[in-house]
Amino acid sequence: MGQVVTIDGPAGAGKSTVARKLAERLGWHFLDTGAMYRAVTLAAIRAGIDLGDEPSRARLVGEVCVELTPDSVRLDGVDVSAAIRSLEVTRATGTLADSPSVRASLREWQRTFARDRNVVTEGRDQGTVVFPDAFRKFFLTASDEERALRRLDDYRAQGHTEAGDLDSVLREIQDRDARDTARVIAPMRPAADAIVIDSTGLGVEDVVEVMMEAIRRADAKVPTEART
Ligand code: C5P
Secondary structure, three states: OOOEEEEEOOOOOOHHHHHHHHHHHHOOEEEEHHHHHHHHHHHHHHHOOOOOOHHHHHHHHHHOOEEEEOOEEEEOOEEOOOHHHOHHHHHHHHHHHOOHHHHHHHHHHHHHHOOOOOEEEEEOOHHHHHOOOOOEEEEEEOOHHHHHHHHHHHHHHOOOHHHOOHHHHHHHHHHHHHHHHHOOOOOOOOOOOOEEEEOOOOOHHHHHHHHHHHHHHHOOOOOOOOOO
16 A cells, blocks of 8 residues: 545535645645546436435446546546536535445545555545545645635636525535535544644645645655656
8 A cells, every 4th residue: 555645624625726736746646536426426317327226326336437547537438527527416426425335436446546656635534434544634624605715716617607606605515514424424524633724714835835744744754756
């Protein structure tokens, strides 16, 4: 197993942007586990299965192939990077993420990804369930209002005019966080040994710097290496 740094936290906290930058700084790989849940959700929607039906979800996750490259998400060999960011997929992902069989498969895919490389991974359960022995763990938060503003900016940049106004985005992320926190399997919460960072009012580089400092403190000899 390579070295792993985990970043968990609620929607819109900036996990992906920060994780990507941190991975660049370390020369490690970046793993966006939310993209994996989104890709399986897209596959389920396209297959027309009942998203809440566990046997159907188990069958589906056994049949699909999700791959993450440094700049794309592939579902059965096809680039679905844009399609997985649609509001339909965003809203349906929580249902698939509640599935024991989907979570078990994705946990194994994520561990396989990190088997022979160093990884900065982000999601909801990375420090608690998937990589309990991670080298360094972070839990990234920000105020609800700031997270909603960031998410609204993302939606506008992606051309999702149907996302609504700030209030509806705020309600959407609060609902999603409530569901992710209340989940029976692998609920979102900081690992006991995670460093909690509140990024309200902080820029991406500020957060990355706080993390780099904590990583340096954890082990002065942390390996930095070229991507393989
Ligand atoms: O991070 P992102 O917004 O792309 O995640 C989409 C959804 O996927 C989350 O709201 C959550 O329900 C699910 N998820 C999860 N565990 C992870 C990553 C994402 O349950 N490790």
